[in-house]
Amino acid sequence: MSRDRPDPSEMSVREAVQRYLRRRRADATDSSVQNWKYRLKLFVEWCEGVDIDPVGDIQRYDLDEYFDVRSATVEPATLEGEMWTLKTFVRYLDEQLGAVEHDLAEAVRIPDLDPEDRTDDTTLHTDDALALLGFYRRDESTRASRGHAFLELAWFTGARQGSLRGLDIRDVNHEEGYVEFHHRPETDTPLKNKTRGERPVALPDESMDVLAEFVDGDRYDVEDDHGRKPLLASLRGRPTNNTIRNCSYMATQPCVHSPCPHDREREKCEWTTQIHASKCPSSRSPHKIRTGSITWQLNRGFPPEVVAERVNATVEVIEDHYDWATQEERWKRSRERMRGRREYIDQLNLETETDE
CATH class of the missing domain: 1.10.150.130 (Tyrosine recombinase, N-terminal domain)
Structure with missing residues (x-):
């Protein structure tokens, strides 16, 4: 029945x-x-x-x-x-x-x-990111601070906010120069794509130096509720998502190294406090850093499939949602890829044809 x-x-x-x-x-x-x-x-x-x-x-x-x-x-x-x-x-x-x-x-x-429909001027542009990183690396009072360490990680990995929040000290391989992202849902740090999002991501030597200095210096020596040692630790342990966002907003304010573009005095501006940092028109969220990083990596000549692996996204998603390069930047990339394939073009010469 x-x-x-x-x-x-x-x-x-x-x-x-x-x-x-x-x-x-x-x-x-x-x-x-x-x-x-x-x-x-x-x-x-x-x-x-x-x-x-x-x-x-x-x-x-x-x-x-x-x-x-x-x-x-x-x-x-x-x-x-x-x-x-x-x-x-x-x-x-x-x-x-x-x-x-x-x-x-x-x-x-x-x-x-159209690509223009996805263009967002609030992305962290390359010039702004490099100016911030250059300042933090030179400035003794802010070098290897949590904000500096966060920006080095966010810009050079292009990782999502949750991935950065989930990093532990043990995930940093100082000898070989990379960080590892792991899916650990049982201890409150899942990755968006679960185990498919697990990967190592290499960083420049200077970034690794900053992370080492941060761990030995400004990092809060604490554990989270699960006995893990978060890399970007807060005073109470694992930072919340809101703490990571505030860290991002604070770290990307241009007035840390240049005159305020909004004609404010930094010493008197409420936007320089954590509670109001997101209101600064020039500060950027982790997602906007991720977008800027992906565009920059592509402009530096990284093949799309390499960038996709580093940031844990598909090539299609990157091209449709994250790559906000200008038309001039896209043409430059295309020409560089063409030059890299020149050896194949030489094989098209009729003189290279051989009789079978």
Whole structure:
């Protein structure tokens, strides 16, 4: 006797989203699930507002209509993220549950963005990053401080905020000049891509010197709640994500080495305090440092696949979301790659052809 199974197409849209998110928790980080939850919540509310229920009632026209509604209210880059999340959700309904029309996910429109649509002037630009690093390395009062150590790590690894927060002293290999990122969810430091995000990343000698000085000097000699020794330790142990962000904002303020671009006096400016550092228009978050670092590494001639391995992202994601090089910088890269392949071009000469 067969079991009486419910018809998946009869689920409400809200129930379907909840089921989808439960399934994704097994292979995604909490932050990713929260992002998807917010994006799909908007879709659920729209469906309920136009009386689309149950989930099997979703039609191609509805998805096109939702695209038009969202495109009128959000920026293209935001719309792109929302539509990718929706497309993945609809594909799950089709391929995993059979709850909607076959291939319905193909009706979800993904905006075709120009590079300019993704350009963000709030990235940490190369000139600004190198000026900050140069100052910290020269200045005796700030060299090897936590802010300096953070910036060396963030710029030269291009790592995510959570990855930097999870580093321990033991993850720094001073002899061979690299740091290792490990997925340690059981002690509160997961990586976004879990074990697939584990990797060693080499740093320049000068950066390694700074880390050694920091560990021997300004670093708080503490352990976290799990007995681990966090590299970028706070007074109480493992820094919170908010502490890492504040560290980033403080470390990237240009007034640490130059006159304030906003005509303020550093000694009197509230933006120089941790609680208000994020309000400084010139300070940058860890994500903006990551973006600037990736663009810089590509401009320095690193092959995209090498950068992808260092920063734990796919080449496609890097090209679409992180590479904010100017058109001139892109042309320069292309010419350099062409020169590097010159030996292959020589083989195209007719004189090199041999009779078989």
